[in-house]
Amino acid sequence: xxxxxxxxxxxxxxxxxxxxxxxxxxxxxxxxxxxxxxxxxxxxxxxxxxxxxxxxxxxxxxxxxxxxxxxxxxxxxxxxxxxxxxxxxxxxxxxxxxxxxxxxxxxxxxxxxxxxxxxxxxxxxxxxxxxxxxxxxxxxxxxxxxxxxxxxxxxxxxxxxxxxxxxxxxxxxxxxxxxxxxxxxxxxxxxxxxxxxxxxxxxxxxxxxxxxxxxxxxxxxxxxxxxxxxxxxxxxxxxxxxxx
Amino acid sequence: xxxxxxxxxxxxxxxxxxxxxxxxxxxxxxxxxxxxxxxxxxxxxxxxxxxxxxxxxxxxxxxxxxxxxxxxxxxxxxxxxxxxxxxxxxxxxxxxxxxxxxxxxxxxxxxxxxxxxxxxxxxxxxxxxxxxxxxxxxxxxxxxxxxxxxxxxxxxxxxxxxxxxxxxxxxxxxxxxxxxxxxxxxxxxxxxxxxxxxxxxxxxxxxxxxxxxx
Numbered sequence: 001x002x003x004x005x006x007x008x009x010x011x012x013x014x015x016x017x018x019x020x021x022x023x024x025x026x027x028x029x030x031x032x033x034x035x036x037x038x039x040x041x042x043x044x045x046x047x048x049x050x051x052x053x054x055x056x057x058x059x060x061x062x063x064x065x066x067x068x069x070x071x072x073x074x075x076x077x078x079x080x081x082x083x084x085x086x087x088x089x090x091x092x093x094x095x096x097x098x099x100x101x102x103x104x105x106x107x108x109x110x111x112x113x114x115x116x117x118x119x120x121x122x123x124x125x126x127x128x129x130x131x132x133x134x135x136x137x138x139x140x141x142x143x144x145x146x147x148x149x150x151x152x153x154x155x156x157x158x159x160x161x162x163x164x165x166x167x168x169x170x171x172x173x174x175x176x177x178x179x180x181x182x183x184x185x186x187x188x189x190x191x192x193x194x195x196x197x198x199x200x201x202x203x204x205x206x207x208x209x210x211x212x213x214x215x216x217x218x219x220x221x222x223x224x225x226x227x228x229x230x231x232x233x234x235x236x237x238x239x240x241x242x243x244x
Numbered sequence: 245x246x247x248x249x250x251x252x253x254x255x256x257x258x259x260x261x262x263x264x265x266x267x268x269x270x271x272x273x274x275x276x277x278x279x280x281x282x283x284x285x286x287x288x289x290x291x292x293x294x295x296x297x298x299x300x301x302x303x304x305x306x307x308x309x310x311x312x313x314x315x316x317x318x319x320x321x322x323x324x325x326x327x328x329x330x331x332x333x334x335x336x337x338x339x340x341x342x343x344x345x346x347x348x349x350x351x352x353x354x355x356x357x358x359x360x361x362x363x364x365x366x367x368x369x370x371x372x373x374x375x376x377x378x379x380x381x382x383x384x385x386x387x388x389x390x391x392x393x394x395x396x397x398x399x400x401x402x403x404x405x406x407x408x409x410x411x412x413x414x415x416x417x418x419x420x421x422x423x424x425x426x427x428x429x430x431x432x433x434x435x436x437x438x439x440x441x442x443x444x445x446x447x448x449x450x451x452x453x454x455x456x457x458x
Contacts, residue, residue, distance in 0.1 A: 008375075008376065008379055008384055009376065009379035009380055009381060009384065010376060010377060010379075011380070011381055048365060048366065049377060051365060052361075052362050052366065052377045052378070053377070053380065055361055055365065056358045056361060056362065056378060056380050057380045057381075057382075061427075062361065062364070062365055064365070080424075080426060081426075081427055082337075082338060082427065083338055083339070083426050083427045083428065083442065084338055099337075100337045100338060103335050103336055103337035104336055104337035104338075104339065105336070106337075111365075178376050179372070179376075181372075213412050213413060216412045217412060
C-alpha cells in the first residue's frame with residue numbers, strides 16, 4: 001500500500017481534489033466563459049496543500065501575496081517566478097506576464113489574495129487576465145468572495161467560487177497514513193482527533209505527529225483512545241490556566 | 245560563466261556548463277531570430293555562450309521533431325551541402341523545452357522541480373512534509389530525496405534550521421527569503437556542490453569550505 005504513489009501524496013484529500021478540479025474546469029472551459037476561479041476557506045483547512053499539489057500537477061506559476069505589495073510588487077514577483085527580467089513600467093510588465101502566460105499555456109495561482117484585494121493591485125490581476133485569458137486560481141480566506149464583490153468588473157470574470165471543506169474522517173484516515181507512519185492509530189482515537197481538530201487539516205497533522213512521537217517514545221504499535229488516556233491533544237486554542 | 249568545454253569521455257559534465265545553460269541559450273536565440281539557418285544560429289548563440297556546434301544542431305533537431313520548428317530547404321549552391329532554413333512555429337515562452345532525441349518531452353528533473361516549487365510554497369517544513377506535499381501521482385518524491393535536498397540547501401544557506409532534529413523528531417527548515425532566487429531548482433552536482441541556475445553560480449561547495457579560502 002505504501003508503494004502506491006496515491007497514498008504517499010496529498011491527492012486523495014477532499015480539498016486537494018476540489019482545488020484541482022476547479023482549476024481543470026477553468027482550463028477546459030468553453031471560450032465564452034471566464035477563466036478565473038476563486039478558492040476560499042478558513043486558515044488550516046489545507047489550502048496550501050491544495051495549492052502545492054495543484055501547482056506541481058499543472059506546473060502552474062505560484063505566488064503568495066504579501067500585505068505590503070503594491071501593483072509593482074505583484075508584477076515583479078510573478079515575473080521572477082517566470083524567470084523573466086522585469087521591464088521598467090507597470091504597463092510593460094503586465095504585457096510581459098500576459099505574453100508568457102499565453103505562450104506557455106501554464107496556469108497562474110495567486111495565494112493570499114486577501115492581502116491585495118483592498119488595494120488597486122487587484123486591478124492588475126484583472127489586466128493580466130484580460131491580456132492573457134489564462135486560467136487562474138485565486139486563493140484566500142473565508143471572506144474573499146465578499147471582498148471581491150466590491151470590484152464589480154473583477155467579479156464578472158470569475159467562473160466559479162469554490163469553498164474549501166472541513167476535513168472529513170476519510171481525510172483524517174489518509175493523513176494518518178501519511179503522518180503516523182510506523183504505528184496504527186485506532187479508529188476511536190482518530191475519531192477523537194478529527195472531532196477535536198474541528199475540520200482543520202493542520203490541527204489533524206499536528207495531533208497525528210504528537211501521537212506518533214509519543215508512540216515512538218512509549219514503544220506502542222497501536223494507539224487507541226484508551227492507550228492515549230488523558231494526554232493532551234492540540235485544539236488550536238490558547239491553553240487554559242488551571243487555578244485551584 | 246566558465247568557458248570550459250570538457251573533452252568527450254571525460255565523465256559527466258557539471259550541470260552549469262552542460263545541458264541546462266546551453267539549451268536555454270539556444271532557445272532564447274531561436275525565439276529572437278524566429279527564422280534562421282543553422283549557420284546563423286550558431287553565430288548568434290556564440291555571442292551569448294560558447295556552445296559546441298553539434299549541441300546546437302542536435303537541439304534544433306529535437307525541436308524540429310517535437311514540432312517546435314518547421315524546416316524548409318533553401319537554395320543549393322554548386323558543390324555545397326543542402327542548407328535548411330528553420331522557422332519557429334511553436335513558441336512556448338522563456339522556458340526551453342526539454343526534449344528527448346525523438347522530440348518527446350522528458351520528465352527528467354521533474355522531481356527536483358516539484359521539490360523546489362514546494363519549498364517555496366510551504367516555506368517552513370520538515371522533510372516528511374516536503375516529500376508528501378511535493379509528490380504527485382505522476383511523479384512521487386521519495387523521502388530520502390527530500391531529506392538529502394534539505395540537508396544540502398541548509399548547508400548552502402538557502403534553508404535555515406528552525407528546530408534541529410532530536411531523536412523521534414525531524415529537523416524543521418525554513419526557506420530564507422532572499423534565497424527564493426527563481427523558478428529553476430538549485431542543482432546538487434557531483435563533487436558536492438550546489439549550483440543555482442537562476443543566478444548561474446555555484447553557491448556552495450564542500451571543497452571550498454574545507455580549503456577555508458573563503
